Amino acid sequence: MSLVPQLLFTGFGIGAIYALVALGFVLLIRAASVVNFAQGEFSMLGAYAMVVLSGLLGVPYWVALPVAVLVMAGFGVLFAGATYWPLRHRGQLPVIISTIGASIFLANTVLALYGPSPEVLPGLFDTPGFEVGGVFMDSQYVAIMVTAAAMLLLQFLIFEKTLLGKKLQATSQDKEMASLLGIPVALMVLITFAYSAALGGLAGILVAPVLFVSVGMGTIISLKAFAANIIGGFGNIPGAILGGLALGIVETFGAAYVSVPYKDALAFGLLLLFLLIRPQGLFGEKIAEKA
Amino acid sequence: MSTTTMAAATGIPQARAWRGLPALAAAIVGVLALSTLVPEQGYTLNIFMQAATYSIAVAGLVVVLGYCGQISLAQAAFFGLGAYGVALGTVDFGLPFFVALLAGVVSATVFGVALGLASLRLGGHYLAMVTISFQQILTLVLTNWAGLTHGPDGVKNIARPSVPGLRLESGDHYLGLCLVTLMGITWYIWRLKTTRLGRAMQAVRDNEIAASTCGIDIFATKVLAFGISAVLGGLGGGLFAGAFAYISPDQFGFGESIVLLTMALLGGVQSPFGALLGTGLLVILPEWLRFLRQVYLAVYGAAVILIMVFLPDGLWGLTHRLRRPAPVAAGAVAPLPLLSQRGTETAEIAMAINGLAKHFGGLKALDGVDMAVRRGTVHALIGPNGSGKTTFINVVTGLYRPTAGRIAIAGQDVTGTAPHQRTRRGLARTFQNIRVFRGMTVLENVMVGAERPGNDIAEQPALVVERALAALDFVGLRGDAHRMVGTLSYGTQRYVEIARALAGSPQVLLLDEPAAGLNLSEKHELGLLLRRLKGHGLTILIVDHDMNLVEQVADHITVLNFGRRIADGGPRDVLSHPDVIAAYLGEPRQDAAA
Numbered sequence: 001m002s003l004v005p006q007l008l009f010t011g012f013g014i015g016a017i018y019a020l021v022a023l024g025f026v027l028l029i030r031a032a033s034v035v036n037f038a039q040g041e042f043s044m045l046g047a048y049a050m051v052v053l054s055g056l057l058g059v060p061y062w063v064a065l066p067v068a069v070l071v072m073a074g075f076g077v078l079f080a081g082a083t084y085w086p087l088r089h090r091g092q093l094p095v096i097i098s099t100i101g102a103s104i105f106l107a108n109t110v111l112a113l114y115g116p117s118p119e120v121l122p123g124l125f126d127t128p129g130f131e132v133g134g135v136f137m138d139s140q141y142v143a144i145m146v147t148a149a150a151m152l153l154l155q156f157l158i159f160e161k162t163l164l165g166k167k168l169q170a171t172s173q174d175k176e177m178a179s180l181l182g183i184p185v186a187l188m189v190l191i192t193f194a195y196s197a198a199l200g201g202l203a204g205i206l207v208a209p210v211l212f213v214s215v216g217m218g219t220i221i222s223l224k225a226f227a228a229n230i231i232g233g234f235g236n237i238p239g240a241i242l243g244g245l246a247l248g249i250v251e252t253f254g255a256a257y258v259s260v261p262y263k264d265a266l267a268f269g270l271l272l273l274f275l276l277i278r279p280q281g282l283f284g285e286k287i288a289e290k291a
Numbered sequence: 292m293s294t295t296t297m298a299a300a301t302g303i304p305q306a307r308a309w310r311g312l313p314a315l316a317a318a319i320v321g322v323l324a325l326s327t328l329v330p331e332q333g334y335t336l337n338i339f340m341q342a343a344t345y346s347i348a349v350a351g352l353v354v355v356l357g358y359c360g361q362i363s364l365a366q367a368a369f370f371g372l373g374a375y376g377v378a379l380g381t382v383d384f385g386l387p388f389f390v391a392l393l394a395g396v397v398s399a400t401v402f403g404v405a406l407g408l409a410s411l412r413l414g415g416h417y418l419a420m421v422t423i424s425f426q427q428i429l430t431l432v433l434t435n436w437a438g439l440t441h442g443p444d445g446v447k448n449i450a451r452p453s454v455p456g457l458r459l460e461s462g463d464h465y466l467g468l469c470l471v472t473l474m475g476i477t478w479y480i481w482r483l484k485t486t487r488l489g490r491a492m493q494a495v496r497d498n499e500i501a502a503s504t505c506g507i508d509i510f511a512t513k514v515l516a517f518g519i520s521a522v523l524g525g526l527g528g529g530l531f532a533g534a535f536a537y538i539s540p541d542q543f544g545f546g547e548s549i550v551l552l553t554m555a556l557l558g559g560v561q562s563p564f565g566a567l568l569g570t571g572l573l574v575i576l577p578e579w580l581r582f583l584r585q586v587y588l589a590v591y592g593a594a595v596i597l598i599m600v601f602l603p604d605g606l607w608g609l610t611h612r613l614r615r616p617a618p619v620a621a622g623a624v625a626p627l628p629l630l631s632q633r634g635t636e637t638a639e640i641a642m643a644i645n646g647l648a649k650h651f652g653g654l655k656a657l658d659g660v661d662m663a664v665r666r667g668t669v670h671a672l673i674g675p676n677g678s679g680k681t682t683f684i685n686v687v688t689g690l691y692r693p694t695a696g697r698i699a700i701a702g703q704d705v706t707g708t709a710p711h712q713r714t715r716r717g718l719a720r721t722f723q724n725i726r727v728f729r730g731m732t733v734l735e736n737v738m739v740g741a742e743r744p745g746n747d748i749a750e751q752p753a754l755v756v757e758r759a760l761a762a763l764d765f766v767g768l769r770g771d772a773h774r775m776v777g778t779l780s781y782g783t784q785r786y787v788e789i790a791r792a793l794a795g796s797p798q799v800l801l802l803d804e805p806a807a808g809l810n811l812s813e814k815h816e817l818g819l820l821l822r823r824l825k826g827h828g829l830t831i832l833i834v835d836h837d838m839n840l841v842e843q844v845a846d847h848i849t850v851l852n853f854g855r856r857i858a859d860g861g862p863r864d865v866l867s868h869p870d871v872i873a874a875y876l877g878e879p880r881q882d883a884a885a
Contacts, residue, residue: 035416037423086600093360094599096416097556100364101595104549108589219545223427226420234413261435268424275409275417 013141015248040222046201076197233281351523360496369524371543388452403521445539559605647696717798740791
């Protein structure tokens with residue numbers, strides 16, 4: 001049994017989840033300057049949507065999955081309408097506080113409906129996995145990695161090759177200018193919210209068989225997304241992805257070699273380390289505001 | 292005129308440091324008398340204990356969030372550190388209560404300052420993230436490090452202090468101690484808002500860049516505000532442990548931090564009285580609404596959003612509408628002492644810039660610019676769009692670090708210093724896109740300018756008010772002194788900015804496109820104001836497009852194009868210089884010249 005490659009595999013798998021959530025988080029920062037403290041709640045809700053659809057209503061897994069992701073996209077628009085829209089002209093602070101409120105509201109509403117005991121979601125495949133060169137490839141982790149890679153590729157194609165993608169990019173770079181060019185900025189921002197929520201929901205569904213579905217998963221995932229962002233460079237897209245992967249690996253090795261109960265503390269330690277030594281992150285530029 | 296009569300004549304209460312103390316003393320006596328009516332133990336006492344100790348922690352949020360605009364999501368963690376300090380100190384280490392309380396407060400402070408130092412150099416959301424993480428970690432540690440913290444079972448049998456004659460062991464007397472502490476803190480926080488430090492915090496909240504160009508050390512101010520909130524969190528928690536004799540980790544979780552935040556927001560995060568109101572309501576309401584027990588955190592979450600949208604100043608903010616508007620400041624003030632009248636400076640060159648360069652990657656936004664601003668002159672910097680004017684200002688004021696070159700103010704090198712340090716040397720500026728402190732009145736805005744470190748009267752509150760009024764007088768805004776600055780027109784806000792700069796008695800006043808966004812008559816008035824300033828001998832560096840304005844006031848003009856100085860000299864020579872004409876009107880065509 002070779003421990004190091006096994007841990008690398010697991011770390012990459014969990015890191016891919018963090019990367020997906022962090023990606024949704026960064027897109028909102030760039031498109032709407034919203035630092036969304038309820039990002040992890042998107043994952044929690046996505047997983048619960050899946051529990052309702054496939055567990056409660058008996059919808060087949062492969063139908064329930066896209067439906068749940070679509071539901072999350074719709075929820076993203078609703079979320080924007082409640083937390084961002086009424087406050088969008090009042091600066092960053094009120095929006096941040098209202099997303100914190102939303103996070104608490106969502107977690108505790110689900111808690112009241114479903115109770116504190118975790119739910120179980122099945123994985124994408126029935127087979128538990130296979131072994132390659134002494135490393136056990138858990139099928140769910142493989143699914144996570146493949147889906148994450150596919151999503152990144154899809155996003156790259158949309159952003160770089162389509163008009164919609166260009167409009168989204170223009171909106172994130174300079175809203176005023178984009179609006180002068182006739183781009184419907186409000187619509188672009190709403191699309192970003194929908195996409196960000198769908199991405200988070202998908203990550204939640206993928207990670208559910210590994211972590212269980214629980215009300216507390218949102219906060220934990222939010223924290224990982226922040227940490228991934230700071231490690232990668234705040235508001236930086238490749239940074240968020242690499243930051244997420246790095247975090248997954250550090251955490252998995254930490255749990256194996258250091259301590260299991262303090263596993264979540266490692267993310268925080270890494271975050272603090274970066275804030276102290278390299279606050280602009282791996283890829284970030286020096287933070288400067290134009291006068 | 293003496294300073295006290297001055298303050299009275301102008302109707303400004305800020306100068307009286309001990310304002311409200313008689314009311315505080317009366318309130319303490321009254322509350323102590325009432326607290327003897329509370330039973331020695333039981334339900335009612337517990338409600339009061341909880342409200343009093345929570346209120347102290349919520350007052351901390353008023354400072355960090357309300358005054359300074361930084362989000363802390365770990366107030367329950369600091370509360371917990373204070374509580375565990377008292378619990379473990381008295382139960383396990385046998386310390387006297389007040390020593391243990393001190394230890395708890397110190398540990399909260401140390402963690403608070405350390406987290407602040409790590410995260411506050413960057414934007415406000417970094418503190419939110421770091422505190423949320425810290426909150427989670429502390430819960431993990433309190434639950435898992437059973438050897439120190441007794442683990443999830445918590446700590447029992449925490450003793451109350453014993454002071455001869457005060458009978459603090461008894462519940463009603465201990466409540467008295469908590470209430471007196473709370474009232475003292477409420478008074479302090481209320482006064483803090485009108486002090487130099489309080490104004491600095493609000494300036495940082497409203498506009499960090501403008502605050503730093505008023506000489507405020509943004510980082511230190513934020514760390515201090517967060518430190519104060521951690522102290523108050525720890526103090527509230529320490530008293531809480533004594534009040535209930537039993538504590539456990541689940542009382543100091545993330546959910547409780549949100550409860551504290553909701554209390555502050557509901558009551559009104561701008562005022563310690565709002566904190567009292569919000570805390571009182573949210574301690575009592577859940578007792579009345581017991582049927583909501585299962586969902587009360589969900590309700591709090593929804594309440595946070597609704598408050599942000601519909602009640603941004605909280606319930607206490609509603610009382611603002613009932614208050615009498617402050618009287619218009621009347622009475623005479625001494626004229627604004629501009630530099631010419633003080634006559635203390637002798638250096639010939641007010642600001643010297645040598646070989647200044649700023650490269651962004653391959654782009655040379657500034658490429659070896661020299662400039663000497665002579666004392667008592669109006670020096671204009673002009674150039675077409677993209678010539679490097681804005682970069683020049685950002686480098687000179689310290690927002691950007693230069694790639695090469697030197698900057699000296701009044702003979703002292705400031706090249707590597709932070710913006711606020713340059714302000715201390717006497718550099719003042721206004722902004723092209725107006726940057727005023729929107730949450731403050733016109734007078735408070737200008738007072739922040741007068742409190743520039745290094746200004747002669749910065750340390751004397753009464754004279755700060757007088758100087759601010761004089762500056763407002765100079766620009767003709769005395770009558771608007773008590774209006775919120777956001778209610779003024781754009782053009783008028785520009786005068787507030789100029790008054791703010793003048794109140795700091797600058798060595799050099801830097802005006803960044805002052806005519807931008809002004810209409811024709813406003814531009815005319817601005818020209819008159821600048822000529823008055825020039826008449827007083829103030830050294831001004833003005834950067835503008837408006838040739839008309841520049842011709843009216845400039846003694847000396849420097850022209851930039853593509854990051855290089857292309858002309859420098861008196862207005863007549865410079866404006867007829869062929870390179871300058873070419874830069875503004877375009878190069879003559881090659882064939883036309885031939």
